[in-house]
Amino acid sequence: MATFEEKVQKQVEIIKQRTFLDPTLDMVFKKIFSKDVTLIHFLNAVLHPTEDRKIISIVRKKPASSLMSAIDTEEVRFDVHARLNNGTFVDLEMQRAWHEDFADRMELYADQLSIESKIHFDSQRTATERADHPYLMPTTYSVWICNFPVNFCESYHEELGLFRFSSIGDPDALPVYNKKRYIVIDLSKVDAKVLDLNTAETEWLELFTRMASAKAAPKTSDPIIADVYSRMKVSLHENNFITEIATGMVTEAEISTRIGTARREGKDEARYEDAEAFLREGDSIERVARVLKLPVEKVQELADKIKNAKQ
Template identity: 30%
Template sequence: MSEEKIVFTPQEAELVEKLKNRTYLDPRYDAAFKALLNDEAALVSFLNGVLHLAEKERIVKVEIRNPELNILFPETKSFRFDIRATTESGYGINVEMQKVSPTNFTERILLQHSAFVIQSKYEYDKKYKELFPLEPTEEQRAEREARRYDFPPTYAIWVCDFKIARQKGYHDVWSISNGEGLTVTEKIKYIMLDLSQFTKSEGSLENDEDRWLYLIKNAGQAESLPNFDDEVFADALRRIFVGNANKQLLKDQVNNMMTDDEHLDFIAYHTVEAKRKGHAEGHAEGLAEGRAEGRAEGRAEGRAEGLAEGCSSTLDAVREAGASDELMTRIKEILAGKEKLV
């Protein structure tokens, strides 16, 4: 769409004006994250950093692919990845920026990666099947058998702006292992990067992984950032510099910052949980106080106190999940009855 045809709604225009007071777009939102890394040189640098590859295994080239997958279940289920790429050696790479921890986060990772593996298998087989002869030789049949259930290595990299449960440190690797903890395949890996545990200052950055995570975590609030005397980093910073952003990038960024259906579902889930927990605790406390004091006021006071405690504990959980200040404000208003969830 041409720049002239892009129109901001009043809410979008208000957020755009706020963005213009900042130096960089915040890469913890999808639009700026893609602008930062959806470039071959930047992605190669980022992958070599976070995958901790040995020198002889370092990635030299990647092909950035269509990020949207459609899988039939039999109904079509669409998956839109932040960044999807294939390395020169055939590895499938998916890079995701996750601002808020959704309900059933682990299941979400597994479901999305299952679709990624299926797509990678389809692409792996497609060209081979097109060239397979109608009357294969014994060697060709043997090769087909070897490929029947084979698929390329697929790695998912999740950059999370919240505390990942049961993770110690900002970098962890999930893999498929047996009951003794031994890895049974190297073809599926999940690299989990926890920004809440990444606390390094500019002066303590040691490698490219540190440098990329530092930019991702701090760009949204920083007045200036280092380019580390590296043109790849310098180009990446130019792509998220607010003064360079075109209208489409600004529109995408502010829409990421606004409440969409996924955010509304997130709010609804935690609002319902707060009320359920509060009513349950309040009912128990109210009955106890009512029996002890023999008056209705005890039951009412107990229910009120329980609701307040339930709301408070749920807000703590939402905050730990990485909810933005805007989401936190809206949840508080809903719980207080000042706003309805629509």
């Protein structure tokens, strides 16, 4: 059986045979949207704002947020978190695989986004404004790009909100609260017919569904899309970056396999066993905590235990 290092090296070789990096991978996704102009372009494409609400600037917000309870503290880490010039707050997430608590995760992230946004929103208001409208909330968008079939999506682009049950079946129904919005982009439902629409959004959809296997960049008159293809060429990136991508791919694949086995065998403690195994193989505390959905503090304790045992 191949060692972890051998699996990583094999994945590195596979990546180097491609023209472009896979935009659905965590590190690549974040690198794409590290440029403000790119994030602004994407959000204008998928949020469909009216002309007077077009996004022209953003302010990056901290990616990590602590969710505290009476018994534990869990870290919610946003992929891309920003405040827009129109006062809206956005969390942009890339999700590569379905899991049974996906809808709950969406709601948890949206709730935490609302709390973080409310705190910042109130910090920008006067004492009088806060006293007159203490519960006033800013608008938030939780945007999820999903590289798998989402069971509650009928189309490639679904916008969710708070509706009355009595409005079910009414095509003209409006949300009763329009400040907390969800957009789910289901890449599995993107086909040639969708791409033929030839909009800014569908150019992004083509990028997310075809770039990883493309031999050359598609013809486009959009300089932002062209820039992403140019920046994501495999040949432009150093070996260390590609190795880190490959390590993440192998780690997540093996962890997913172990989680599946553990669930079938009913071993909840297997996640901690897996965490220790991957830490011993040199994977980072943050990645193990994120993929195994364990508290960072617990994974840090395991890492300290391993380190002390070696001394």
